[in-house]
Every structure is written in structure tokens, then in C-alpha cells.
Amino acid sequence: MRLYLAGPDVFLPDPFARAARLKSLCRAHGHEGVSPLDDVPDMPAAWRDLPEARRIALCNEAHIKGCDALVANLTPFRGVSADVGTVFEVGFMRALGRPVFGWTNDPRLLFARTLAAHPARRDGTDWRDADDMLVEAFGMHDNLMIDAAILASGGTIEAEDVPPEARWTDLRAFERCLARLAQPSG
Amino acid sequence: MRLYLAGPDVFLPDPFARAARLKSLCRAHGHEGVSPLDDVPDMPAAWRDLPEARRIALCNEAHIKGCDALVANLTPFRGVSADVGTVFEVGFMRALGRPVFGWTNDPRLLFARTLAAHPARRDGTDWRDADDMLVEAFGMHDNLMIDAAILASGGTIEAEDVPPEARWTDLRAFERCLARLAQPSG
Numbered sequence: 001m002r003l004y005l006a007g008p009d010v011f012l013p014d015p016f017a018r019a020a021r022l023k024s025l026c027r028a029h030g031h032e033g034v035s036p037l038d039d040v041p042d043m044p045a046a047w048r049d050l051p052e053a054r055r056i057a058l059c060n061e062a063h064i065k066g067c068d069a070l071v072a073n074l075t076p077f078r079g080v081s082a083d084v085g086t087v088f089e090v091g092f093m094r095a096l097g098r099p100v101f102g103w104t105n106d107p108r109l110l111f112a113r114t115l116a117a118h119p120a121r122r123d124g125t126d127w128r129d130a131d132d133m134l135v136e137a138f139g140m141h142d143n144l145m146i147d148a149a150i151l152a153s154g155g156t157i158e159a160e161d162v163p164p165e166a167r168w169t170d171l172r173a174f175e176r177c178l179a180r181l182a183q184p185s186g
Numbered sequence: 187m188r189l190y191l192a193g194p195d196v197f198l199p200d201p202f203a204r205a206a207r208l209k210s211l212c213r214a215h216g217h218e219g220v221s222p223l224d225d226v227p228d229m230p231a232a233w234r235d236l237p238e239a240r241r242i243a244l245c246n247e248a249h250i251k252g253c254d255a256l257v258a259n260l261t262p263f264r265g266v267s268a269d270v271g272t273v274f275e276v277g278f279m280r281a282l283g284r285p286v287f288g289w290t291n292d293p294r295l296l297f298a299r300t301l302a303a304h305p306a307r308r309d310g311t312d313w314r315d316a317d318d319m320l321v322e323a324f325g326m327h328d329n330l331m332i333d334a335a336i337l338a339s340g341g342t343i344e345a346e347d348v349p350p351e352a353r354w355t356d357l358r359a360f361e362r363c364l365a366r367l368a369q370p371s372g
Contacts, residue, residue, distance in 0.1 A: 053324035057334030079265030091277030138239035148243030
């Protein structure tokens with residue numbers, strides 16, 4: 001299968017080396033990995049005149065449309081949740097109706113991560129933060145739209161307990177997604 | 187137009203009053219607002235057996251599919267970026283090819299918000315955080331996938347400089363989205 005490799009991996013110090021490593025693991029599992037850093041061979045000429053950020057976004061959307069499934073690195077990024085660029089892409093692929101898999105190197109659930117980072121108080125059966133905003137407590141890895149979409153699409157979320165210093169290098173949970181994609185579903 | 191009202195507004199202390207207020211403003215501008223809290227009249231019976239979080243997610247996806255456009259509250263939520271549930275829905279509607287509008291009560295760009303919250307250092311022309319991850323510097327309100335998708339869809343991002351204590355009550359930027367949706371595009 002052609003797999004779109006979504007994640008904040010593009011922000012790593014050597015994103016091309018990271019993409020090559022992810023693609024190599026895809027090949028080992030019988031898949032073809034597509035990185036956000038890849039060129040779009042048939043890019044419309046008009047896109048060349050766009051600001052770089054807008055061109056990158058349209059290329060990523062084109063890559064997702066050209067893939068059979070999406071594998072998202074949902075490891076929390078600068079906060080309690082996954083990188084928002086990655087989450088946008090999860091929602092995009094979900095609307096296309098194709099499988100989405102997620103992996104994270106932080107095995108804690110969203111509720112535990114939020115309470116650890118934001119002071120919250122009990123309010124009956126709810127928890128509320130300093131802005132009086134509800135803390136989601138559904139026993140999910142991240143916001144319910146993300147977890148539920150992945151499950152409804154036929155995917156899974158693979159979580160690994162990785163020490164902080166290896167959070168952006170450990171690929172065991174990613175490989176578990178690839179192994180699951182190699183199996184007949186159901 | 188039928189407008190899906192995406193945002194962390196559902197986490198406010200009285201989310202039903204908030205939804206009623208947003209819908210009332212939609213009506214004043216000639217639109218029909220659809221809240222994530224609304225019932226799905228023709229909900230498949232099988233969804234009733236799902237865990238609550240998964241049922242909510244499928245209902246929200248159904249609401250989005252039933253709307254002509256999406257208006258997203260992108261005010262930063264528990265961190266430097268928009269609420270990830272909202273961002274998922276922006277990506278979902280973008281893949282459906284319909285207009286997406288965004289509004290935020292924090293006028294600072296993502297780069298400024300990130301540097302204010304996360305220690306970063308210069309690395310040539312780049313900025314990198316404590317994990318050596320690149321800080322995006324494209325002059326956009328949020329991650330490039332979000333801003334660029336909104337612009338490509340025909341929408342805009344309306345930002346208002348709102349003091350922190352009114353960040354979850356001020357609706358001027360939201361109303362500007364509604365006014366723009368009432369105008370012929372182009």
C-alpha cells in the first residue's frame with residue numbers, strides 16, 4: 001500500500017534522513033512510504049507562484065489523496081496533544097474514507113497528560129482547567145475526534161512507553177502500525 | 187448556508203448556552219448554525235451501542251458532511267495552537283472541498299506564540315526548540331496546513347485582539363466570518 005507518513009518528524013534536525021528511515025521500514029513491511037517532503041511530480045504550474053507555505057500545504061493534500069492509507073505520529077508535540085498539522089491530515093484522510101493508523105511514544109492518555117500540564121479542579125463528576133474549560137475524560141489517547149476516527153476507519157493507535165530522550169527516535173510503535181497494515185483487516 | 191460551528195466552545199461551562207448564542211448570530215446573518223451538540227436526527231441505530239466518545243465523533247462527522255461550510259474557533263487552546271478536535275474537523279471539511287473559515291481571539295502569529303511559550307535558539311536562519319525541533323516561521327496564524335487550507339477553500343481567518351479574560355466570550359471575529367460568508371465570493 002502507499003502510505004502517507006504524517007507527523008512532526010518534518011521538524012527534526014535532519015528531516016530527510018528521518019523520512020528515508022521511515023520509508024525503509026515501510027519497504028521492509030511491503031509498503032511504499034510517501035513523505036510530506038517528497039516532490040509532487042505533476043504539480044500544477046500555478047502552484048509555483050504561491051507562497052512557500054501554501055505550496056507545501058497543497059502538495060501535502062495531493063500526497064494524501066494519492067495514498068491508500070495514512071500513518072500518523074501522534075506523539076504529543078509542544079503540549080498535551082499531537083501536532084496540529086498532523087491532526088489536520090488525519091481529519092483530511094478520514095473524510096476520504098481510507099484507513100488511518102496512529103502511533104505515539106507517550107503511553108499516557110489525554111486526561112492524564114492534561115492534568116499533569118494544566119491545573120484543574122473537580123466540578124461534580126467533571127474536571128475543569130483554570131479557564132473553567134472541561135478536561136476531556138474519555139479514556140482516549142487524544143481528543144475523541146482523533147481516536148474515534150482512527151478506530152472507525154479500521155486503524156489502531158499503537159503506543160509505546162519511551163523515555164523522553166528517545167521520544168523522537170524510537171520507531172517500535174510506528175513499526176507495529178506497519179505490521180498491522182500488512183495483515184488482512186477484520 | 188448551513189454552517190458547522192467547530193471549536194472548543196463545547197468545553198465551556200455552559201456549552202448549550204454558547205451554542206444558542208452562536209446560532210442566533212448565524213440567523214442574524216442569514217445562515218443556519220449546526221452545533222456539535224445537536225442531535226443527528228437520522229442517527230443509525232448501531233451507533234447507540236458505541237461508547238459515548240465514538241458516537242459523538244461519528245455524529246460530528248455526519249454534521250460536517252451535512253453542512254455547506256465550516257466556521258472554526260481557532261483561538262489557541264491549552265497551548266500555542268488551536269484545539270486539535272477543531273483542527274481535525276477543519277481537515278475533514280477541507281477534504282470535502284467546501285469553504286472553511288477561521289476566527290481567533292489571539293492576533294499573534296504562531297511563531298510569536300511559540301517563542302513566547304517554548305525556549306528556542308537560533309540555528310542559522312532557523313529557530314529550534316529545546317528538543318531541537320524546528321519552529322515554523324511562515325507568518326501564519328497557526329500550522330501552515332490550517333491557514334493554507336482555509337485560504338485555498340475560499341475562506342479567511344479573522345483575528346481580534348481580545349484581552350485574556352474575554353478570550354472565550356468575545357464574538358466579533360466570529361461575526362466577521364459570518365458577514366464574509368454572506369457576501370458573494372471572489
